Amino acid sequence: MMSFLGLGLLPDLGLAGAGEPLRFGLTPIFLQERHALISELRAYLERKLQRPVSFQVRDSSHGILELMQRQQLDVAWLCDCPYVTTHPEFRLLATPWFQGRPYYQAYLIVHGQDIKTRGMADLKGKVFAYTDAYSNVGYLTPRYLVRQLGEEPNGFHRRTFFTRSPRKSIEAVAEGVADAAAVNSYIWETLQLQSPALTGMTRVAGRLAEFGFPPLVAHQTLSEKDFQSLRQVLLGMARDPAGQILLRQMNLDGFGDPSPAYYRNAEEMVRRMQDGRDAGL
Amino acid sequence: MRAFDLSLRHKLPLWGGMLIVLTALLVTGSNLLQTRENIKRNMLARSEILGRAMISNLYDDLVNDDVWGAYERITAPARAEKRQPSFQIQSFIVLDENHAVFVSSEPRRHPLLTDLAGLGPDFARLKASLAQSRGHTRVVEGEHILLGIPVVAEGVTLGTLVVVHKADYYQPSYLRILKRTAWTTLIILLILLPISWFWGRRMAHPLVLLAGRMSDVGKGPPEPLPERTYPHEDELGQLFRVYDRMQRELRDKHAMERQMLKADRLAALGRLTAGIAHEINNPLGGLLTAVDTLKRHAGPDPVTRKVLPLLERGLIQIQDIVGALLVEARAKSRPLTAQDVEDVHTLLAQEARKRNVEWTWENTLSGEVPLPATLVRQLLINLLLNAVRAAGERGHVEARIAMRDGCLALHTRNDGRTIPPELMEHLFEPFTGGNEEGTGLGLWISYQIVQQLGGDIRADSREGWTAFSVSLPLGEA
Numbered sequence: 001m002m003s004f005l006g007l008g009l010l011p012d013l014g015l016a017g018a019g020e021p022l023r024f025g026l027t028p029i030f031l032q033e034r035h036a037l038i039s040e041l042r043a044y045l046e047r048k049l050q051r052p053v054s055f056q057v058r059d060s061s062h063g064i065l066e067l068m069q070r071q072q073l074d075v076a077w078l079c080d081c082p083y084v085t086t087h088p089e090f091r092l093l094a095t096p097w098f099q100g101r102p103y104y105q106a107y108l109i110v111h112g113q114d115i116k117t118r119g120m121a122d123l124k125g126k127v128f129a130y131t132d133a134y135s136n137v138g139y140l141t142p143r144y145l146v147r148q149l150g151e152e153p154n155g156f157h158r159r160t161f162f163t164r165s166p167r168k169s170i171e172a173v174a175e176g177v178a179d180a181a182a183v184n185s186y187i188w189e190t191l192q193l194q195s196p197a198l199t200g201m202t203r204v205a206g207r208l209a210e211f212g213f214p215p216l217v218a219h220q221t222l223s224e225k226d227f228q229s230l231r232q233v234l235l236g237m238a239r240d241p242a243g244q245i246l247l248r249q250m251n252l253d254g255f256g257d258p259s260p261a262y263y264r265n266a267e268e269m270v271r272r273m274q275d276g277r278d279a280g281l
Numbered sequence: 282m283r284a285f286d287l288s289l290r291h292k293l294p295l296w297g298g299m300l301i302v303l304t305a306l307l308v309t310g311s312n313l314l315q316t317r318e319n320i321k322r323n324m325l326a327r328s329e330i331l332g333r334a335m336i337s338n339l340y341d342d343l344v345n346d347d348v349w350g351a352y353e354r355i356t357a358p359a360r361a362e363k364r365q366p367s368f369q370i371q372s373f374i375v376l377d378e379n380h381a382v383f384v385s386s387e388p389r390r391h392p393l394l395t396d397l398a399g400l401g402p403d404f405a406r407l408k409a410s411l412a413q414s415r416g417h418t419r420v421v422e423g424e425h426i427l428l429g430i431p432v433v434a435e436g437v438t439l440g441t442l443v444v445v446h447k448a449d450y451y452q453p454s455y456l457r458i459l460k461r462t463a464w465t466t467l468i469i470l471l472i473l474l475p476i477s478w479f480w481g482r483r484m485a486h487p488l489v490l491l492a493g494r495m496s497d498v499g500k501g502p503p504e505p506l507p508e509r510t511y512p513h514e515d516e517l518g519q520l521f522r523v524y525d526r527m528q529r530e531l532r533d534k535h536a537m538e539r540q541m542l543k544a545d546r547l548a549a550l551g552r553l554t555a556g557i558a559h560e561i562n563n564p565l566g567g568l569l570t571a572v573d574t575l576k577r578h579a580g581p582d583p584v585t586r587k588v589l590p591l592l593e594r595g596l597i598q599i600q601d602i603v604g605a606l607l608v609e610a611r612a613k614s615r616p617l618t619a620q621d622v623e624d625v626h627t628l629l630a631q632e633a634r635k636r637n638v639e640w641t642w643e644n645t646l647s648g649e650v651p652l653p654a655t656l657v658r659q660l661l662i663n664l665l666l667n668a669v670r671a672a673g674e675r676g677h678v679e680a681r682i683a684m685r686d687g688c689l690a691l692h693t694r695n696d697g698r699t700i701p702p703e704l705m706e707h708l709f710e711p712f713t714g715g716n717e718e719g720t721g722l723g724l725w726i727s728y729q730i731v732q733q734l735g736g737d738i739r740a741d742s743r744e745g746w747t748a749f750s751v752s753l754p755l756g757e758a
Contacts (some may be wrong), residue, residue: 127393129349159393161348168349177352177390 013263021052022226025064025073027165037249044246048233060164061134068219075215075230080166080184082136082270089227090217092258093227098186098213100253105185107139107206109173116179117205121146124213129169129178136266138166141208144269154237167191174201180212182208190251209269212262217253231257287487294481301473309466316458320451324427328368328444329418331358333429336442339432343383343439348393351375352384355442359386369450371425374400374443375432380408383440397443403427404443411441417468424448485513491524494714503528547709551729554711558606565603569596605722606711614653617689619646620652622682625661629669638672641679650689651755652734660730661691663723664749668695688736691751700742708740713734727751 013114022045026038047184056073058064061081066265067073075093076084084090095102110117117123131138161178162167169181170191183209192199193212194246208232216234218227238254247254289297301526335354342351353371362370374384374391380398391400398405398588403423412417413427416438419429428444487510496505511521518704572593579585622644649655661682668678672695679694700708707713709728712721731738736753 159348165348172349172352175356177348177384177393252609 014156019052021054022049022230023054023056023072023074025056025058025067025076027058027061027064037246039044040249041246044237044242045230045233046206048236049229058145062132064087065134068217071221072180073219074222074226075216075218075239075271079187080131080135080137080216081214081248082211082263082266083134084217085215086267087114087145087217089220089229091220091222092260093216093218093231095258095262096213096255097194097253098251099189102256103210104137104213105210106141106182107185107188107204108142108180108206108208109170109188110180110205111173111252112201112203113178114179114203114205119206121149122205123180124151124156124197125158126179127159129170129172130160130162131166131181131183132162132164135166136211136214136269137184137208137229138169140269140273142265144273145208147273151280170198170202171207173197180232181204186213186251193204193251202207211266212258212264215258215263241258289485290482291485292459293485294478297477297481298474301477302470305466305470305473309462312633313459316462317451317455320454320458322335322445324369324451324454325420325426328370328428329430331368331370331441332373332428332444333580336430336432337372337434339442340434340439343375343377343432348384352386352388353471356383356385366453368647369446369453371445371447371450374445376441378438378440380411380441401425407443422448424451449600487521488517491521492526494524498531502532505529543706547728548732550710551732554606558603561599561603562607565596565600569593569600571612573595602681605726614655617646617650617652617654617657619644619648619657622646622661623657625665626680629663629665630648633669633678636669636672636676637674638669639675639677641677643679643681645683646689650684652689652753656730656734657689657753660727660751664691664728664751668693668749669722671695671697677728678727685752687755689751689753689755691753692748694746696746698748699745700740705740705742709738 024042024045037059042053042055056064056067058067059077063077064073065081065083068076076090078084081227085092098104108117108120128142130142133139144168146153149156163181164170166183166187168190169178169183172178173181188199188204190204218230232257235257237247243254285292335358336371338354339351341347342354355375358368359370359373364367372385372387372390374397376384382391382393382395382397382400384393397408400741401424403421403425404427406423407419407421407427407429410421412430414429414431416431416433416436418431419427421427421429426446426448428446430442430444431438432440432442446509459730467628487506490506490510494506497503506521506525513517572589575585576589576593581587602746626642626644630640661680664679665678668680669676672678676696678696679692681690681692683690683692704713709724711725712726728738731751731753734753736751738749738751741748
């Protein structure tokens, strides 16, 4: 049940500290090369919050995490980073809903001409593209699965390398640099809509796991009042015509209240991998 | 007829044309070969510059084991190449220290970690070459042209950037130049070939003319070459001058031979007539004496009286003719004076007036000239009488009498009909004359007088005028 549906009317009230911008951090993968969308989102938030909003876009989750830790950001949205949910300084703000559920999947993708690969077991000795070491789907999940096969993640593949973004992982597989990669289903499906030529060169060989959709997190230092107004704006987007247009462009259904339960399996995986000294941090 | 027997008229232009075409082909060909090498080298040099520009970043990528970073770096120029080929680069391959593929811009063709030698024979050769390169760029040519640029920083080699070109990577640029050069050569040939043709024909023309004239030598006196056939001073010019000289000498010789033949004939004729005249003259004297005696002592027989004068007149006429034929040079005479010449003028002026002929008279003699007056006067009268008769009504006659080079020069000239050449040939023979008024002996006698005085007489007649020139060496009077 989508919790945001039960919210009352969105208060279009001026928020405190109108001159002080709300600092928003993003990895670009949500809005691949779509600067117009980012500025539309920013304008939407500014209008709703009655205060300036600034966006910081970084190539990698790592860059955004750093800015958050240095308190240079109030809110961050990292598509595929399992660490934000357990980070002591961060609060869960909202969970995006995708294809009717607050979940996304880890797709194992191979080149379109590779019709044999069914799962991770078939990729022993192959070239595998990781996203980055902070990525859940792009790094932890495939290593976790290798471990579950009873193999050592380092050395299972003949060669691995980092692409620093899920889109580039898809490119690496499409162009044949890597034999396979694991990517966020939301990103693959969204790209399928935006650039079908690229995703068309890849094939989803398997669905590795399902995780709670990466949430927006706020820094603990963000005031409760700001936290709540932003939360209400986000949760109200699905019922607001302008918000609906933006959500459609983002290929999302809307935002809902986050539940820690969504993220339990990811946290469990992180814990297990850390026990195996393989967190990559 | 074989090719080498062709007339120079064709051979010179042909040879010239062939040489020009051959030269053009050789020069263009060698230029093109050179250009091809240059293009090949330039394009390789450009590829190397492009590759070297990427080296330091690739070094970082290799240090960081950043396959994707290196891939993005090498695909950017490779994509630009696909859009608009300028380097004619097929692909970039980054090799690690062990010459295995670190990443390639064509990953499906060159999969990661493939050993370089496994990519093909050219690559195997490159690998062998790189093993000894010590940080220098290596080029291998085969199916592909491979440029191996070591990825070096501060003396540490971490890998190699291989720039792969198709073996004919320079072909498009080369073909463009080839086309341009071909057009230029064609235009140059179109300009040079007609010039060569013209020059060859010009060169051959006098030679052909000369050859034609030379082959006519022997058939008669050779014709002179047209003026300025070949006015230059080279060997060919010398040849033409030699021909001219030879031609002149041959003509002179021919003329001299004819002159001598004529003189011989006239001399023989002179001897014959003189002999006959003598033989007639001796009995003629007796006959005249006999007639004279008869006149004085004969009876008054009317028949005799009637016949004797007839007989006498006939004999005297014979004596006149024989006398005319017997030009007696040794007959005693006084030396010629200017007055003698003026007397001739006076004598003939009447005849000229009668015929309405205009005179030009020029006598520069003075004092005595040691030549027999009677003979010279007779000569001058003969020539001028002829001239006045030939000039005709309202004609013009010129006479110049002067001393020249120790000789007496008589020169007459008149308008009137030109003497035809066939008549010129026998002009000085007796009874040849073109006019009906004279005895036909005037010129013959003139010739005899000149001969006996050891002089020279020439006639010239053309284009409506006729001239006689007499030159008499001075001697005893």
